[in-house]
């Protein structure tokens with residue numbers, strides 16, 4: 001699953017946020033999107049994930065120019081390709097952990113019994129099987145992070161996008177979250193893109209993409225292990 005951005009620009013009104021971005025991300029890469037607050041990381045993730053359209057330029061995923069996808073075709077494409085782990089958690093407070101994990105399956109018409117089986121399997125993999133019947137308010141912060149990761153994995157995406165997943169965490173919990181993402185990346189062969197201003201994330205990444213005032217530059221790193 002290669003991701004290519006070509007001559008990409010994004011503006012909000014007159015404000016240019018991303019300027020002539022050219023970037024290639026090869027399949028199964030762990031990418032850190034690095035940059036200070038306001039540099040354009042979340043915007044870039046939203047464009048890659050199909051949430052925001054670019055103002056101009058091309059987004060090519062798996063050899064397909066996805067900028068031209070419309071309607072149901074577009075929804076189906078992203079639903080099976082991309083899993084999001086958002087900043088903050090956005091778990092649905094009235095749904096159980098099992099129902100939160102399986103939420104995308106609901107929209108995609110996955111039958112109830114199958115949804116339950118898949119949610120259970122993911123919860124076991126991530127060590128949260130014992131809280132499946134609880135509500136988000138009844139679990140710990142670490143369990144909520146695992147729930148979000150399980151929810152992102154539910155449709156077996158090939159790309160996982162995580163926006164500032166270590167924000168507001170103390171160093172030990174930040175390390176736990178990144179190591180969880182690293183394990184998911186290794187176990188599932190996904191392309192993992194993590195936006196973060198936390199320098200600690202860099203040592204887990206195989207490609208570091210720097211975003212500076214809307215300009216993007218990329219470095220491949222030699223793997224340490």
Ligand SMILES: Nc1ncnc2c1ncn2[C@@H]1O[C@H](COP(=O)(O)OP(=O)(O)O)[C@@H](O)[C@H]1O
Pocket residue numbers: 012015017035036037038039040041042043044
């Ligand atoms: N919906 C929007 N409307 C107008 N400006 C926006 C919008 N989203 C982001 N921006 C602006 O784009 C710039 C980049 O934002 P963002 O991508 O969120 O940066 P980062 O995630 O690196 O902090 C900021 O100046 C921000 O104010």
Ligand SMILES: [Mg+2]
Pocket residue numbers: 041042043163164
């Ligand atoms: Mg952001």
